[in-house]
Amino acid sequence: MLRESPWGKSMRVNAAKRLLTVKVVYDGPGLSGKTTNILALHERFPNSQCGEVLQLDTETERTLFFDYFPMYLGRVRGYRVKVDFFTVPGQSFYHATRKAVLDGADGIAFIADSTPSREEANLVSKEDMRSNIEAMGRDLSEVPLVYQWNKRDVRRPIPLDVLRQTINTRGRRRPAGHRRPQRGRVGGPHAPAGQDLRQAAWRGCRRER
Amino acid sequence: MSETLTELLDAEGHELDLSAGDISDLLGGRALEEEGEVDLSDVLGTSEELTSVTRRITGQYAEVLARYAAAVFAGKGAGDLPGLGPTLANLRRLSTSTGALEQAALLDRFAAIVAAASAESSDHKRQLHLNDLRDWVQRFSQTLDAQDGERLRSTVQWEAGTVPLLDELRSLRGIGPKRLARLYRAGLYTVEITANALPEEVAASTGIHLALAREVVAASRAFALAERRRCAVEMRERAARFRRILERVSLSEDPEIMDMARSALRELQGALERPGEER
Numbered sequence: 001m002l003r004e005s006p007w008g009k010s011m012r013v014n015a016a017k018r019l020l021t022v023k024v025v026y027d028g029p030g031l032s033g034k035t036t037n038i039l040a041l042h043e044r045f046p047n048s049q050c051g052e053v054l055q056l057d058t059e060t061e062r063t064l065f066f067d068y069f070p071m072y073l074g075r076v077r078g079y080r081v082k083v084d085f086f087t088v089p090g091q092s093f094y095h096a097t098r099k100a101v102l103d104g105a106d107g108i109a110f111i112a113d114s115t116p117s118r119e120e121a122n123l124v125s126k127e128d129m130r131s132n133i134e135a136m137g138r139d140l141s142e143v144p145l146v147y148q149w150n151k152r153d154v155r156r157p158i159p160l161d162v163l164r165q166t167i168n169t170r171g172r173r174r175p176a177g178h179r180r181p182q183r184g185r186v187g188g189p190h191a192p193a194g195q196d197l198r199q200a201a202w203r204g205c206r207r208e209r
Numbered sequence: 210m211s212e213t214l215t216e217l218l219d220a221e222g223h224e225l226d227l228s229a230g231d232i233s234d235l236l237g238g239r240a241l242e243e244e245g246e247v248d249l250s251d252v253l254g255t256s257e258e259l260t261s262v263t264r265r266i267t268g269q270y271a272e273v274l275a276r277y278a279a280a281v282f283a284g285k286g287a288g289d290l291p292g293l294g295p296t297l298a299n300l301r302r303l304s305t306s307t308g309a310l311e312q313a314a315l316l317d318r319f320a321a322i323v324a325a326a327s328a329e330s331s332d333h334k335r336q337l338h339l340n341d342l343r344d345w346v347q348r349f350s351q352t353l354d355a356q357d358g359e360r361l362r363s364t365v366q367w368e369a370g371t372v373p374l375l376d377e378l379r380s381l382r383g384i385g386p387k388r389l390a391r392l393y394r395a396g397l398y399t400v401e402i403t404a405n406a407l408p409e410e411v412a413a414s415t416g417i418h419l420a421l422a423r424e425v426v427a428a429s430r431a432f433a434l435a436e437r438r439r440c441a442v443e444m445r446e447r448a449a450r451f452r453r454i455l456e457r458v459s460l461s462e463d464p465e466i467m468d469m470a471r472s473a474l475r476e477l478q479g480a481l482e483r484p485g486e487e488r
Contacts, residue, residue: 012258017251023258030410051253054306056299062414064299064396065266070253080249084258091414093406094396100265104258 013079020076023084025102027129028111029121030090033150035067037111038085042069049073063089066101092124099132107144112167114149114157119166122158126167141170260307267303267312268357270296271350273398274319275364278346282339282365286327291386292393293323299396312352319345363476378403381428383421391415392425400436403429447476 012021026034042053049072056065067087074081088098112122133140147168149160277293297316304313322345326338346365350358378384395414397403403426412422451473
């Protein structure tokens with residue numbers, strides 16, 4: 001039997017299969033690096049723990065519907081824990097598709113683009129994410145959410161303070177010394193948003209009740 | 210969360226007694242229980258969440274498919290619908306990704322019917338293909354969620370007269386079949402979708418230059434507005450017709466009139482519930 005958690009349509013528990021499924025969605029403006037993020041995550045985990053990456057993109061390699069892969073994390077007292085990773089298409093005209101993918105997300109990684117010309121696109125995308133979440137009867141502040149300031153290696157990137165003030169309006173930040181802007185390639189030495197998101201999900205879940 | 214999760218699982222008859230440490234260990238990335246080789250095929254196979262997302266997205270594209278079907282009913286051929294191929298290919302990928310093979314086969318069937326109807330010179334035989342298409346609409350709508358299926362059926366009926374795909378953009382200087390096909394391949398299937406896109410995105414997604422992308426978006430907005438006005442007029446006419454029928458129903462217990470009223474009500478509700486496919 002499939003049960004949803006008491007705090008809404010999230011974290012599906014299938015008692016018959018002894019399976020706990022968590023849905024993590026990468027959101028953000030077009031070309032900010034969402035697909036690259038989940039491809040990097042997929043690379044970092046052993047093949048035996050991950051399903052294949054499903055990419056539904058256009059000829060110009062823009063995500064058309066979404067990207068997806070499942071990851072097995074391990075067991076909790078006999079319950080197998082699986083994470084379904086999704087990305088949304090970033091272009092503004094895929095609004096309805098984004099809404100379908102975001103529905104029931106247990107956690108969101110917002111991938112912001114540090115390119116100066118993408119400042120408005122970041123804001124539009126964040127607002128779109130907020131309205132989608134609210135349309136589902138949820139409040140964005142209740143959804144575990146992490147931000148990744150991506151593409152810090154572009155020429156004159158948007159200052160981190162500006163990104164924090166305009167996008168991370170909830171104001172929760174890592175303590176000084178633990179901030180970790182994404183420098184350059186996602187698959188590089190800096191961990192992508194996935195690990196932060198796991199921790200945020202944990203904090204968010206504990207906040208419930 | 211551990212308390213909540215424990216309650217949740219206890220409700221299913223599994224007393225787990227999870228501790229906060231268990232969960233934090235898990236979220237920290239360490240597997241909680243040592244295990245050897247395990248068969249994960251059922252865990253990493255088709256996901257219920259993936260199936261749910263793909264069904265919803267396919268449902269959203271029901272309206273796009275309906276417009277193609279309506280275009281064929283209105284006398285257009287495969288050559289007039291450059292976006293049909295990419296649309297069907299993308300939806301087919303979506304269907305096969307979750308093993309919805311019947312749906313994928315129906316998408317192939319749609320392409321075959323349109324090709325056959327386009328190539329047919331005999332009116333009688335063409336009509337037979339259109340009958341196949343009518344059956345196809347019914348069968349494909351059954352593979353969708355009930356609401357999306359109803360939207361497919363009602364939109365085919367609604368759009369049979371006019372077909373607001375992207376063809377209107379052909380009137381723009383610089384938009385020919387090749388660029389139109391690029392727009393389709395980028396997912397800009399209808400004027401409404403294109404009307405809500407940013408010119409920069411259209412340029413980036415299709416490779417056409419920004420000035421032309423601006424013209425494309427502006428023209429799409431004008432066409433979409435005209436289409437909304439047409440819909441509004443038609444909606445008012447339908448509502449007036451329905452009111453007249455209702456007035457008669459209130460005076461009569463005639464089953465035929467009751468059926469007419471129900472039918473008109475369904476039609477009106479279908480029209481009123483037509484959502485925009487992409488903002």
